[in-house]
Amino acid sequence: MPLIEFAEVTHAFGDGQPVLKDITVELTERRIGVIGANGSGKSTFVRMINGLVIPEAGTVRVDGDSTANQARRIRRKVGFCFTNPDSQIVMPTVAEDVAFGLRRLRLSKTEVQQRVTDVLATYGLTELADRPAHTLSGGQKQLLALASVVVTEPEVLILDEPTTLLDLSNERRIRHEIERLDLQVILVTHHLHLLDGFDRTLVFDNGRLVCDDEPDQARAAYRSLAS
Numbered sequence: 001m002p003l004i005e006f007a008e009v010t011h012a013f014g015d016g017q018p019v020l021k022d023i024t025v026e027l028t029e030r031r032i033g034v035i036g037a038n039g040s041g042k043s044t045f046v047r048m049i050n051g052l053v054i055p056e057a058g059t060v061r062v063d064g065d066s067t068a069n070q071a072r073r074i075r076r077k078v079g080f081c082f083t084n085p086d087s088q089i090v091m092p093t094v095a096e097d098v099a100f101g102l103r104r105l106r107l108s109k110t111e112v113q114q115r116v117t118d119v120l121a122t123y124g125l126t127e128l129a130d131r132p133a134h135t136l137s138g139g140q141k142q143l144l145a146l147a148s149v150v151v152t153e154p155e156v157l158i159l160d161e162p163t164t165l166l167d168l169s170n171e172r173r174i175r176h177e178i179e180r181l182d183l184q185v186i187l188v189t190h191h192l193h194l195l196d197g198f199d200r201t202l203v204f205d206n207g208r209l210v211c212d213d214e215p216d217q218a219r220a221a222y223r224s225l226a227s
């Protein structure tokens with residue numbers, strides 16, 4: 001599991017107010033939750049892990065590599081699943097979209113087919129394999145976006161609100177998958193029950209990391225902020 005380190009990270013977009021303020025943290029646990037109010041900086045924080053946002057001040061390192069100049073290397077280890085699946089779906093059909101992420105791994109055609117078949121089955125997408133991806137429902141797209149990242153077998157999986165569009169049974173499916181995956185998971189969510197059994201949860205408030213604890217304590221801190 002790679003070592004993710006934030007050192008004195010502060011960030012503002014353009015000339016605006018800082019959206020992250022003086023964040024120093026090491027992310028070493030296998031299941032880490034990130035919670036907090038809308039606009040508190042959660043997405044910006046996790047986007048920094050694979051260099052989608054480069055901090056204005058301070059550094060973010062993954063296994064010693066800075067995101068400021070080694071983002072490509074880092075992205076091979078860190079998979080990212082966006083809140084809005086449309087921003088991630090790139091190929092015409094569901095199966096092609098899943099296979100797309102595997103191109104750079106230089107697998108044989110048989111291996112690609114096997115991995116695609118397996119992941120589509122895991123995420124309940126087998127029947128939709130040949131469907132144009134844009135005709136999927138919002139929830140089906142969210143499952144596809146997740147399948148397309150998981151199939152690349154990253155060492156770290158960042159999930160930015162991956163269940164917002166899912167019905168109860170698919171949310172359960174994703175929860176079960178998150179438990180099962182043999183990799184580090186960093187999950188941003190407003191669905192606080194998804195953090196049951198997690199090792200650690202970070203609470204953001206107005207750009208600051210205000211609580212860093214086990215899920216129960218962190219959820220209580222977040223609730224008290226919102227009351």
Ligand SMILES: Nc1ncnc2c1ncn2[C@@H]1O[C@H](COP(=O)(O)OP(=O)(O)OP(=O)(O)O)[C@@H](O)[C@H]1O
Nearest residue numbers: 013014019036037038039040041042043044045204
């Ligand atoms: N690309 C950007 N340009 C300008 N401002 C941005 C950009 N991305 C985020 N922000 C601002 O940064 C702040 C933090 O946003 P962020 O998306 O990190 O919050 P969040 O905690 O993930 O919120 P939510 O729960 O609503 O998804 C917000 O005020 C947002 O408007």
